[in-house]
Amino acid sequence: MSNTGAVTNTAEWEQKCSHPEYKRIQMKKNALSKTIKYLQSAEGSAYIFIFPSIILLMMFNIIPLLAAFGLSFFDVPITLDSAKFIGIENFKTAFSDARFVNSLKVTAIFTAIEVPVQVIGAMIIAAFISENNLKNKFFRAIYFLPVICSATAIGIMWKMILHSNVGFFTYALSSMGLGRINFFNDTHMAIFTVAFISIWRSFGISAIIYVTAIQNVNGSLYEAAKMDGAGSLRQFIDVTVPSIRPTFWFILMTRFAGSLQIFDIIYMTTNGGPNYTTESTVTYVYSRAFSSGSQMGYASTMSVILFAVIMIVTVIMNKRMNSEDM
Amino acid sequence: MKRKLISVILAAAMTVVSLAGCGSSTSAKASGELATENGESVSKKADKPVTIKFWNGFTGSDGDELVELVDKFNSENKYGINVEMDISASLDEQLASAFAAGDGPDLVLFSSASRFTYGDYLQDISDIFDKTDLKKDDFIEAYTDYCSEGDKLYLMPMEIVGFYLYWNKDLFKAAGLDPEKGPQTWDEYVEYAKKITDADKNVYGSGLCYGYNYQMAHTLQRFGDLAVTKGDDGKWKANFDGNSGYAKFLDTYKSLVDSGDNPLTDDTDSMMTAGQLGMTINGPWLTSGMDTAGINYGIKAIPTGDADKMSSAEVIGMAVTTLASEDAKQACYRFIEWWNSKDDNGECPSEKWSLDFGYPTYLKSVLESDAYKANDKVMSMTNTDTSLRADFIVDSAFPGIGKIISDVIPQMTQPVLFDNKDSGETLTECQKIADTIVGEYNE
Numbered sequence: 001m002s003n004t005g006a007v008t009n010t011a012e013w014e015q016k017c018s019h020p021e022y023k024r025i026q027m028k029k030n031a032l033s034k035t036i037k038y039l040q041s042a043e044g045s046a047y048i049f050i051f052p053s054i055i056l057l058m059m060f061n062i063i064p065l066l067a068a069f070g071l072s073f074f075d076v077p078i079t080l081d082s083a084k085f086i087g088i089e090n091f092k093t094a095f096s097d098a099r100f101v102n103s104l105k106v107t108a109i110f111t112a113i114e115v116p117v118q119v120i121g122a123m124i125i126a127a128f129i130s131e132n133n134l135k136n137k138f139f140r141a142i143y144f145l146p147v148i149c150s151a152t153a154i155g156i157m158w159k160m161i162l163h164s165n166v167g168f169f170t171y172a173l174s175s176m177g178l179g180r181i182n183f184f185n186d187t188h189m190a191i192f193t194v195a196f197i198s199i200w201r202s203f204g205i206s207a208i209i210y211v212t213a214i215q216n217v218n219g220s221l222y223e224a225a226k227m228d229g230a231g232s233l234r235q236f237i238d239v240t241v242p243s244i245r246p247t248f249w250f251i252l253m254t255r256f257a258g259s260l261q262i263f264d265i266i267y268m269t270t271n272g273g274p275n276y277t278t279e280s281t282v283t284y285v286y287s288r289a290f291s292s293g294s295q296m297g298y299a300s301t302m303s304v305i306l307f308a309v310i311m312i313v314t315v316i317m318n319k320r321m322n323s324e325d326m
Numbered sequence: 327m328k329r330k331l332i333s334v335i336l337a338a339a340m341t342v343v344s345l346a347g348c349g350s351s352t353s354a355k356a357s358g359e360l361a362t363e364n365g366e367s368v369s370k371k372a373d374k375p376v377t378i379k380f381w382n383g384f385t386g387s388d389g390d391e392l393v394e395l396v397d398k399f400n401s402e403n404k405y406g407i408n409v410e411m412d413i414s415a416s417l418d419e420q421l422a423s424a425f426a427a428g429d430g431p432d433l434v435l436f437s438s439a440s441r442f443t444y445g446d447y448l449q450d451i452s453d454i455f456d457k458t459d460l461k462k463d464d465f466i467e468a469y470t471d472y473c474s475e476g477d478k479l480y481l482m483p484m485e486i487v488g489f490y491l492y493w494n495k496d497l498f499k500a501a502g503l504d505p506e507k508g509p510q511t512w513d514e515y516v517e518y519a520k521k522i523t524d525a526d527k528n529v530y531g532s533g534l535c536y537g538y539n540y541q542m543a544h545t546l547q548r549f550g551d552l553a554v555t556k557g558d559d560g561k562w563k564a565n566f567d568g569n570s571g572y573a574k575f576l577d578t579y580k581s582l583v584d585s586g587d588n589p590l591t592d593d594t595d596s597m598m599t600a601g602q603l604g605m606t607i608n609g610p611w612l613t614s615g616m617d618t619a620g621i622n623y624g625i626k627a628i629p630t631g632d633a634d635k636m637s638s639a640e641v642i643g644m645a646v647t648t649l650a651s652e653d654a655k656q657a658c659y660r661f662i663e664w665w666n667s668k669d670d671n672g673e674c675p676s677e678k679w680s681l682d683f684g685y686p687t688y689l690k691s692v693l694e695s696d697a698y699k700a701n702d703k704v705m706s707m708t709n710t711d712t713s714l715r716a717d718f719i720v721d722s723a724f725p726g727i728g729k730i731i732s733d734v735i736p737q738m739t740q741p742v743l744f745d746n747k748d749s750g751e752t753l754t755e756c757q758k759i760a761d762t763i764v765g766e767y768n769e
Binding site: 077078079080081159160163164165166180182184185187270271273274275276287290291294 | 418419422425426443444446447528530536537589590591592593596597600602728732736740741743744745
């Protein structure tokens with residue numbers, strides 16, 4: 001009886017196992033256990049840790065980026081409630097828009113002033129404050145202070161200091177017989193003034209990154225250079241600079257991308273004036289999207305063009321950096 | 327089972343309540359029972375104790391007072407309405423993203439020009455006069471017209487922002503001018519500016535500011551009237567090319583800068599409050615800075631040039647959005663009604679706002695009040711001729727006002743000042759830009 005029952009049970013069992021629904025459930029179970037096992041592994045748990053960042057990156061970077069690409073082919077207002085597909089019309093308009101072309105020129109000039117001064121200046125400053133002593137720590141803190149200040153506060157402060165008539169610095173220069181310099185309202189000078197404020201604001205972070213890189217340079221290299229009779233300058237040029245090249249490229253690339261996106265300091269100080277000589281591309285994009293036109297599609301188009309420029313420049317720099325490493 | 331029964335009862339109760347609300351939504355004057363003309367008592371829609379979201383961009387000291395007034399309304403109103411206020415320095419960006427996401431305020435306070443941007447999200451509130459005790463004829467028509475399109479009213483005025491001529495009485499006195507009398511004409515303005523300017527003391531007679539588009543627009547309008555008007559064919563037309571008034575202003579401004587009587591600056595406010603400017607043109611907010619700095623100043627209407635008399639102003643108003651339910655809309659009406667009405671102590675928030683911040687009133691009843699009449703500062707900004715048109719730089723119905731102000735006006739003034747371009751040629755160039763803008767709205 002029991003044998004018969006066992007046989008019957010086995011047959012039932014086999015029948016059950018061969019049932020498609022059973023197979024499907026089993027496959028699911030296997031897949032689930034494999035996934036759990038993978039997530040418990042070192043590689044899998046790494047994905048769990050970066051998952052929140054991926055979500056944020058998707059929400060605030062990837063999706064808006066894709067949306068901007070999409071919007072650039074539409075005539076769409078700020079409220080996004082109506083959209084008319086217009087193909088590449090926005091791109092055609094952009095390249096025939098004198099203000100947009102001017103804004104690209106202004107951005108290029110600003111970048112050409114800001115990046116070299118920032119990248120090289122911060123490196124030189126870093127060389128002076130790289131040694132770990134109290135004085136250098138104090139100066140590092142001082143140089144870093146503007147980095148943690150808001151662009152609004154910095155803009156207002158410099159606007160008052162350099163005001164053409166009531167500014168403290170302008171008055172001091174005037175008292176020294178240098179005349180009353182119109183820092184913000186001279187069409188030739190305003191871009192330099194804005195670039196100076198931008199450098200002042202952010203060179204602290206570049207300097208601190210350089211300091212970290214310099215501190216990681218192998219000390220024996222300096223000792224060898226000293227034994228060969230190299231002075232401080234020669235050590236800096238032949239030991240420090242080649243050793244911190246990856247950091248140099250990193251700062252160059254990030255500053256380049258940052259300069260091409262300059263907005264806050266300009267918005268707070270000159271708002272693009274005088275006579276559009278400081279109107280950067282992002283400032284113009286902002287004015288098209290929010291200030292007057294509410295042309296979200298056109299503003300997106302200009303952002304996409306700027307994105308393409310930044311991407312090309314960054315890729316070229318990255319290739320150059322990689323070729324040096326090899 | 328018991329829980330299910332309670333759910334069914336609650337759902338039924340909610341349905342009954344909502345149906346009751348819908349059925350009586352046609353008219354509501356006040357809460358509870360209202361008497362009709364023949365004395366019969368009819369059931370009208372009751373004001374609901376709802377919470378309304380109220381967004382605005384008043385981030386300065388005006389925002390502090392607005393918070394106080396809103397708190398006062400929340401604690402005093404008999405309907406149990408709660409106004410939840412959100413003040414943002416970037417109201418436009420906030421509204422744009424909120425509306426795009428189908429979210430946002432019930433009540434919003436912004437410039438009447440914003441109705442052209444967010445028009446699809448604003449409700450017609452012309453029935454506010456039927457649903458509250460507000461009287462339409464108490465509002466100065468020029469300002470309500472500014473907020474209307476045809477019969478539809480989109481904003482209720484809350485603040486009238488005009489620009490005025492301010493002069494430093496001490497500098498006038500030092501220059502041998504009558505400190506109690508500002509310039510009556512633009513010729514006098516130029517003449518006074520020359521007399522006041524003292525290069526050794528870094529004092530300038532005139533304070534026109536190229537970076538201040540609104541100042542430029544108000545002044546230009548006095549010289550050459552509206553930049554965009556409706557033509558006989560019913561289409562919008564720009565009036566830049568050949569506008570002798572505008573050309574005259576550009577030449578006047580340029581000559582004042584060249585002669586050193588006007589600083590070349592994008593910030594005249596700091597100079598006026600530092601006592602370095604004899605005259606400037608600005609909004610009422612300048613007075614608080616001058617009061618703090620102890621400047622002895624006078625205020626008057628901007629001299630009229632070749633254009634006719636006008637009372638150009640930007641109207642800031644309260645608008646009810648499409649996100650507001652019927653109950654929320656009624657609650658918004660109650661708040662607007664409270665803002666523009668006197669309480670039992672005879673105090674009116676609108677009047678208090680005008681007197682505290684120096685904004686001219688839009689209510690005829692306030693215009694007649696003793697407190698208002700006794701305030702010299704606000705009276706000097708008030709145009710008592712309520713029939714004057716209020717259009718600012720363009721016909722008040724032209725939707726492209728923002729573009730004209732930010733895209734065309736700088737292109738008028740700055741090439742003349744910085745590139746020494748001829749004013750006539752510059753205006754021809756501006757006409758092309760303006761034609762493109764106007765063309766968009768004629769399509």
